Amino acid sequence: MASEGASPVPASSGTGGPKDPYVPVPYRVVENSSETPDTVTLTLHPVGGTRVPSFLPGQFNMFYAFGIGEAAISMSGDPHVVGRLVHTVRAVGKVTTALTRLRPGDVAGIRGPYGHGWPLEVARGRDVVIVAGGLGLAPLRPLVYQILRNRDHFGRVEIVYGARTPSDLLYYGEIQEWRKRSDLRFQVTVDSADRSWYGDVGVVTSRLPDARFDPSRAIAFVCGPEIMMKFTAQALEARGLSDEAIWLSMERNMKCAFAQCGHCQFGPHFICRDGPVLPYTRIRRLMALREV
Amino acid sequence: MSAEGDRYVLSRKDVSRLLEQLHQRGYTVLAPRVHEAALVYGEIRSVEELPSGWTDRQEGGTYRLERRSDDALFGYNVGPDSWKKYLFPAHEKLWTARRTAEGFEVEESRKTGPRYAFLGVRACEIAAMHIQDRVFGGPYADPGYQARRTGALIIAVQCGQAGNTCFCVSMKTGPRVTQGFDLSLTELLDGNDHRFLLEVGSERGAEIAESLHLPVAPPKDVRAAGELLDRTAAAMGRTLRTDDLHELLLGSPEHPHWEEIAQRCLSCTNCTLACPTCFCSTTEEVPELDGTKVERWRRWDSCFTLGFTQLGKSSVRRSGASRYRQWLTHKLASWQDQFGSSGCVGCGRCITWCPVGIDLTVEVPVLRTGARSKSSEGTAKP
Numbered sequence: 001m002a003s004e005g006a007s008p009v010p011a012s013s014g015t016g017g018p019k020d021p022y023v024p025v026p027y028r029v030v031e032n033s034s035e036t037p038d039t040v041t042l043t044l045h046p047v048g049g050t051r052v053p054s055f056l057p058g059q060f061n062m063f064y065a066f067g068i069g070e071a072a073i074s075m076s077g078d079p080h081v082v083g084r085l086v087h088t089v090r091a092v093g094k095v096t097t098a099l100t101r102l103r104p105g106d107v108a109g110i111r112g113p114y115g116h117g118w119p120l121e122v123a124r125g126r127d128v129v130i131v132a133g134g135l136g137l138a139p140l141r142p143l144v145y146q147i148l149r150n151r152d153h154f155g156r157v158e159i160v161y162g163a164r165t166p167s168d169l170l171y172y173g174e175i176q177e178w179r180k181r182s183d184l185r186f187q188v189t190v191d192s193a194d195r196s197w198y199g200d201v202g203v204v205t206s207r208l209p210d211a212r213f214d215p216s217r218a219i220a221f222v223c224g225p226e227i228m229m230k231f232t233a234q235a236l237e238a239r240g241l242s243d244e245a246i247w248l249s250m251e252r253n254m255k256c257a258f259a260q261c262g263h264c265q266f267g268p269h270f271i272c273r274d275g276p277v278l279p280y281t282r283i284r285r286l287m288a289l290r291e292v
Numbered sequence: 293m294s295a296e297g298d299r300y301v302l303s304r305k306d307v308s309r310l311l312e313q314l315h316q317r318g319y320t321v322l323a324p325r326v327h328e329a330a331l332v333y334g335e336i337r338s339v340e341e342l343p344s345g346w347t348d349r350q351e352g353g354t355y356r357l358e359r360r361s362d363d364a365l366f367g368y369n370v371g372p373d374s375w376k377k378y379l380f381p382a383h384e385k386l387w388t389a390r391r392t393a394e395g396f397e398v399e400e401s402r403k404t405g406p407r408y409a410f411l412g413v414r415a416c417e418i419a420a421m422h423i424q425d426r427v428f429g430g431p432y433a434d435p436g437y438q439a440r441r442t443g444a445l446i447i448a449v450q451c452g453q454a455g456n457t458c459f460c461v462s463m464k465t466g467p468r469v470t471q472g473f474d475l476s477l478t479e480l481l482d483g484n485d486h487r488f489l490l491e492v493g494s495e496r497g498a499e500i501a502e503s504l505h506l507p508v509a510p511p512k513d514v515r516a517a518g519e520l521l522d523r524t525a526a527a528m529g530r531t532l533r534t535d536d537l538h539e540l541l542l543g544s545p546e547h548p549h550w551e552e553i554a555q556r557c558l559s560c561t562n563c564t565l566a567c568p569t570c571f572c573s574t575t576e577e578v579p580e581l582d583g584t585k586v587e588r589w590r591r592w593d594s595c596f597t598l599g600f601t602q603l604g605k606s607s608v609r610r611s612g613a614s615r616y617r618q619w620l621t622h623k624l625a626s627w628q629d630q631f632g633s634s635g636c637v638g639c640g641r642c643i644t645w646c647p648v649g650i651d652l653t654v655e656v657p658v659l660r661t662g663a664r665s666k667s668s669e670g671t672a673k674p
């Protein structure tokens with residue numbers, strides 16, 4: 001099914017390796033840096049000189065822990081830095097816990113990239129609003145890099161990032177740098193905090209009424225828990241943004257990542273192939289229903 | 293020289309010569325056999341293993357084998373399994389990974405497929421294969437499926453009778469086999485002359501037909517075969533109106549009837565396993581005890597299980613109603629958006645093999661009642 005999102009790069013184009021789409025390519029961990037108590041960012045290099053496939057912001061890989069299994073994990077690094085992969089993983093279960101425990105030198109498996117990413121072409125010349133909830137910042141970070149690299153292609157850039165508590169904030173040092181920039185407004189808010197936090201407290205949607213953008217020419221990219229995306233989309237519409245200008249990154253159970261295992265279906269959409277990034281206008285009816 | 297469209301007479305005793313030719317060419321011949329009181333596909337070595345003189349009686353939730361008054365070889369309809377189990381096995385090894393000094397290396401398991409000859413493929417089953425071809429094709433084509441599918445020889449059988457749960461006419465998939473076969477057989481049982489009209493559907497089929505040196509079919513056999521299929525088409529056990537299915541299903545997500553079906557549905561997954569087009573699967577990791585070797589397997593999965601939509605600690609489709617709704621809406625409606633055709637071929641397996649006899653040809657019309665007028669009077673009844 002055609003999507004207006006950024007088009008996918010077939011997995012085989014980069015690795016040039018195996019024909020069976022289920023076969024992972026070995027990658028060596030070169031760095032494991034801790035983001036929060038349960039989340040790490042891993043940097044990986046391919047074992048034995050395979051080329052790292054290029055990717056588009058918003059795409060993901062199937063990340064394999066030897067002997068444990070696979071999980072869908074978004075690219076969180078800079079798409080312009082070639083020869084390495086960067087993934088941010090939160091330990092929530094079997095596979096992700098094993099992935100966060102990988103040490104430099106350990107070898108894991110990668111297959112991908114999969115899916116449609118953020119439609120950056122559509123954003124050219126427009127104000128850009130980025131709203132991230134929790135781990136949702138990970139698949140949006142490559143987009144931020146891309147925008148900053150071509151900053152003059154865009155109007156205002158407004159980023160709102162919400163986390164549960166200050167200790168759940170990802171990319172802390174980098175965010176401090178971004179907050180200093182004058183060509184970008186980066187707002188951070190947490191649901192709850194103790195007195196040592198001097199930033200905003202409240203859900204991300206509470207930051208949207210005074211976000212600076214021109215609704216008639218803005219585009220919004222949103223990633224976070226589904227309920228947060230739903231309220232964010234509503235708040236953006238309340239600000240006058242049309243539903244065609246709002247893009248969400250959806251999450252569903254995934255086994256194959258190429259529309260064959262059936263798990264990630266959301267109405268007619270295979271989230272792995274037609275998404276994960278989809279325009280709100282195409283899914284708002286489904287999102288209003290329960291248990292789709 | 294034989295060619296596509298050529299028709300011959302294959303006598304009952306020539307069937308074993310046909311089998312011989314298949315075996316000589318290295319095919320594993322698979323056909324319906326009587327197995328645990330049902331007709332199940334399996335390997336046959338000789339014609340004696342075919343279910344001569346048997347028929348099946350099917351109804352919602354019921355399947356019985358019975359004796360026929362003749363010794364027809366294909367005098368029944370489809371059983372609990374389908375050719376899907378060969379093309380897309382219920383459990384398949386994808387690869388093996390071994391620890392090495394450099395990390396690990398992966399060995400692909402699915403480079404070649406066996407050469408299958410499917411004997412007794414019905415029109416609806418060919419339609420089901422074409423549907424799965426689209427699922428397992430494309431840029432991420434499944435190498436195992438593709439190898440087995442392109443290697444498989446399809447010997448179709450034209451249905452000489454309709455089952456009680458069949459509705460291929462409604463789904464426009466049968467009963468007549470018109471494409472996608474190498475050879476097709478129509479069993480003619482008039483008088484004492486037990487014979488088949490054999491039709492050539494491909495070059496591969498032509499080569500086999502030629503090796504049998506058969507007499508060309510007389511016009512009366514061709515006519516008899518045509519009339520037989522007309523009778524079958526007129527005798528369908530079920531019907532389903534299809535023109536409005538896409539809007540109907542997509543327009544009825546909150547119809548109260550989903551809840552009513554859920555009261556009966558056991559979420560047993562039988563319908564999805566029996567269905568020749570259902571393709572959902574999961575993967576599993578099978579590690580060796582010493583941790584140096586691991587295998588990755590793919591296994592059929594079903595949208596009727598709770599774990600199917602696990603996300604975080606919970607699942608998206610927790611209620612039975614949401615799972616039945618997903619299955620039927622996918623099968624009849626969103627399948628059209630995804631693959632350009634219905635996901636149902638009208639074979640009736642999900643009706644026969646549902647332990648509580650849930651019948652989509654009965655449930656769909658209920659959805660039609662009050663689908664548009666968002667049932668103000670509460671629960672819709674047929």
Ligand SMILES: Cc1cc2nc3c(=O)[nH]c(=O)nc-3n(C[C@H](O)[C@H](O)[C@H](O)COP(=O)(O)OP(=O)(O)OC[C@H]3O[C@@H](n4cnc5c(N)ncnc54)[C@H](O)[C@@H]3O)c2cc1C
Nearest residue numbers: 071072073074088089090093094095096252253602603604
């Ligand atoms: C497109 C996409 C991008 C993602 N990007 C990231 C990322 O960048 N970083 C990150 O940490 N996580 C990401 N996730 C979520 C991650 O895939 C899940 O946390 C992970 O699959 C959980 O597996 P587990 O074995 O650790 O957990 P378990 O709880 O042991 O998982 C049990 C089963 O449920 C499924 N499952 C559970 N939660 C999820 C989930 N949230 N999404 C999909 N399947 C789930 C798994 O497939 C697994 O089979 C992403 C998910 C999707 C769909």
Ligand code: SF4
Nearest residue numbers: 567636637639640642
């Ligand atoms: S949905 Fe039922 S009738 Fe339709 S193809 Fe599947 S098993 Fe056969």
Ligand code: SF4
Nearest residue numbers: 557558560561563646
């Ligand atoms: S519809 Fe019937 S066969 Fe299908 S899951 Fe429910 S009880 Fe089982």
